[in-house]
Amino acid sequence: xxxxxxxxxxxxxxxxxxxxxxxxxxxxxxxxxxxxxxxxxxxxxxxxxxxxxxxxxxxxxxxxxxxxxxxxxxxxxxxxxxxxxxxxxxxxxxxxxxxxxxxxxxxxxxxxxxxxxxxxxxxxxxxxxxxxxxxxxxxxxxxxxxxxxxxxxxxxxxxxxxxxxxxxxxxxxxxxxxxxxxxxxxxxxxxxxxxxxxxxxxxxxxxxxxxxxxxxxxxxxxxxxxxxxxxxxxxxxxxxxxxxxxxxxxxxxxxxxxxxxxxxxxx
Amino acid sequence: xxxxxxxxxxxxxxxxxxxxxxxxxxxxxxxxxxxxxxxxxxxxxxxxxxxxxxxxxxxxxxxxxxxxxxxxxxxxxxxxxxxxxxxxxxxxxxxxxxxxxxxxxxxxxxxxxxxxxxxxxxxxxxxxxxxxxxxxxxxxxxxxxxxxxxxxxxxxxxxxxxxxxxxxxxxxxxxxxxxxxxxxxxxxxxxxxxxxxxxxxxxxxxxxxxxxxxxxxxxxxxxxxxxxxxxxxxxxxxxxxxxxxxxxxxxxxxxxxxxxxxxxxxx
DNA sequence: CGGGTCGTTGACACATTTCAAGTTTAGTGG
DNA sequence: CCACTAAACTTGAAATGTGTCAACGACCCG
Numbered sequence: 001x002x003x004x005x006x007x008x009x010x011x012x013x014x015x016x017x018x019x020x021x022x023x024x025x026x027x028x029x030x031x032x033x034x035x036x037x038x039x040x041x042x043x044x045x046x047x048x049x050x051x052x053x054x055x056x057x058x059x060x061x062x063x064x065x066x067x068x069x070x071x072x073x074x075x076x077x078x079x080x081x082x083x084x085x086x087x088x089x090x091x092x093x094x095x096x097x098x099x100x101x102x103x104x105x106x107x108x109x110x111x112x113x114x115x116x117x118x119x120x121x122x123x124x125x126x127x128x129x130x131x132x133x134x135x136x137x138x139x140x141x142x143x144x145x146x147x148x149x150x151x152x153x154x155x156x157x158x159x160x161x162x163x164x165x166x167x168x169x170x171x172x173x174x175x176x177x178x179x180x181x182x183x184x185x186x187x188x189x190x191x192x193x194x195x196x197x198x199x200x201x202x203x204x205x206x207x208x209x210x211x212x213x214x215x216x217x218x219x220x221x222x223x224x225x226x227x228x229x230x231x232x233x234x235x236x237x238x239x240x241x242x243x244x245x246x247x248x249x250x251x252x253x254x255x256x257x258x259x260x261x262x263x264x265x266x267x
Numbered sequence: 268x269x270x271x272x273x274x275x276x277x278x279x280x281x282x283x284x285x286x287x288x289x290x291x292x293x294x295x296x297x298x299x300x301x302x303x304x305x306x307x308x309x310x311x312x313x314x315x316x317x318x319x320x321x322x323x324x325x326x327x328x329x330x331x332x333x334x335x336x337x338x339x340x341x342x343x344x345x346x347x348x349x350x351x352x353x354x355x356x357x358x359x360x361x362x363x364x365x366x367x368x369x370x371x372x373x374x375x376x377x378x379x380x381x382x383x384x385x386x387x388x389x390x391x392x393x394x395x396x397x398x399x400x401x402x403x404x405x406x407x408x409x410x411x412x413x414x415x416x417x418x419x420x421x422x423x424x425x426x427x428x429x430x431x432x433x434x435x436x437x438x439x440x441x442x443x444x445x446x447x448x449x450x451x452x453x454x455x456x457x458x459x460x461x462x463x464x465x466x467x468x469x470x471x472x473x474x475x476x477x478x479x480x481x482x483x484x485x486x487x488x489x490x491x492x493x494x495x496x497x498x499x500x501x502x503x504x505x506x507x508x509x510x511x512x513x514x515x516x517x518x519x520x521x522x523x524x525x526x527x528x529x530x531x532x533x534x
Numbered sequence: 535c536g537g538g539t540c541g542t543t544g545a546c547a548c549a550t551t552t553c554a555a556g557t558t559t560a561g562t563g564g
Numbered sequence: 565c566c567a568c569t570a571a572a573c574t575t576g577a578a579a580t581g582t583g584t585c586a587a588c589g590a591c592c593c594g
Contacts, residue, residue, distance in 0.1 A: 070418050070419065071499050078410040078414065079410070090403050092403065094403065094407070098504045099410060121396070122392045122395075132402055138406055139357065139402060140357060140361070142409035142410060150343040150457075151343045153581080184540065193417025194583090196540090197582090204542085236365060420549080452572075462550070464550090464551075467575090468575095471574085483559085
């Protein structure tokens with residue numbers, strides 16, 4: 001019953017919470033560590049490339065992206081964050097970010113001081129675990145993007161990205177999908193390693209094939225199955241369903257068994 | 268003083284250890300959890316794409332890679348592991364890997380059962396922390412690769428990769444670098460999102476520019492600075508120097524200060 | 535009404551792929 | 565140690581996907 005009463009349901013929708021790793025007590029501790037939400041205009045930097053930052057940023061509302069630039073100004077988006085996502089997990093361990101974080105829409109962002117998170121992770125197993133889990137999910141997404149960038153055609157890449165964004169931003173309703181896509185064609189290009197001109201053409205192709213229907217920012221995918229097939233998109237890598245390996249259930253006795261057995265070869 | 272005496276210096280060279288997060292006690296605990304090393308021939312799968320695995324794999328000797336394939340057999344290498352690296356951190360949290368792990372040379376691999384690692388992370392703050400750190404480093408490398416794949420020319424990409432591998436595989440001696448590069452041109456191509464034919468041509472170009480000298484598997488880079496410049500390579504993202512935020516030194520009092528101050532805006 | 539961002543188009547240039555040989559190197563068994 | 569084979573590396577010519585440049589139109593917001 002101290003003086004500071006934290007605004008309660010700040011982090012409620014965060015993937016950090018919904019993934020099911022945390023006890024109520026752990027959620028409370030994180031809520032208490034969170035700073036008041038901060039609003040951002042669309043297209044502004046939350047953190048600049050190479051900044052020294054002492055805070056983790058979580059997206060309450062709006063979209064954002066991580067991006068890197070090369071010498072002659074080429075931009076590569078290396079991550080898209082939708083509401084509920086962490087924007088810069090790396091800040092937990094690294095002083096200097098090797099990417100910038102920029103909003104793609106107007107957004108509301110909650111920061112938590114890195115040191116507080118590290119302390120909490122030390123005290124609470126669930127928090128330590130969910131952080132590792134989040135990092136590994138980011139990893140899985142980046143690996144998939146590497147496959148796309150390296151081995152898929154422009155046509156496929158665009159299909160793949162649209163599938164991913166549709167899947168992450170909406171609850172799937174049947175085989176169709178409707179959602180607000182805030183990325184401009186140039187931003188899509190920066191994500192896909194293409195030119196905005198070429199993204200435009202590929203988008204027209206997808207429209208011509210009746211794979212997407214657009215009206216302003218609204219994107220409709222009439223037949224997700226077909227678009228998934230084109231883009232070789234399989235949502236497994238997003239790990240939307242799983243998560244929440246809570247404690248370590250039968251691990252104690254199991255671990256001993258495995259330790260003594262020479263049958264580990266069958267890993 | 269139980270019956271099982273663990274082979275002691277198994278993990279000694281692992282980045283897990285050398286990053287300086289762990290106490291002696293924590294190292295011991297990990298050593299005890301490690302299974303006996305297993306030898307692999309060059310070019311064999313440690314874990315196949317999509318396998319269910321219950322073990323984390325660490326490379327004691329030799330090189331390996333993580334790879335993914337698309338529908339028509341195109342392969343993309345999404346990670347290269349040198350001795351000391353973890354090969355499949357994701358196994359810590361995910362039942363099914365969305366990539367395969369294949370040796371690039373003859374190799375020796377130590378496995379640790381995932382459940383044991385999770386238990387240990389629960390009990391030891393340092394272990395939890397080093398795992399998160401390793402995941403975030405993997406992340407930083409993948410982001411950099413995304414930038415390369417999306418926004419660098421073939422010439423630059425090859426230069427960049429050679430710089431990275433040189434940096435990771437050897438101690439830097441002055442401005443030159445000599446190391447065994449076990450990747451075939453086809454494997455380089457699978458890493459760079461190119462064709463082996465084109466990698467061949469780019470390699471000849473680099474040779475012609477005196478940026479590299481090859482003799483068999485031996486790769487010599489006479490002037491690292493120049494090659495770094497070509498490939499826009501900056502080793503920061505590898506996080507070879509840093510690591511080892513040990514406990515949370517002045518964090519207690521610092522954290523409080525920051526919590527009360529409205530100056531967090533300057534993050 | 536005016537200015538700026540975003541989307542669209544066309545013609546052309548070029549980096550990279552594809553295909554289809556050839557040559558060298560490394561590994562294996564006799 | 566040689567012969568044999570498969571894998572790795574090279575080479576050239578032609579095809580093509582994507583980039584570049586430059587312009588124009590649509591739309592939004594003040």
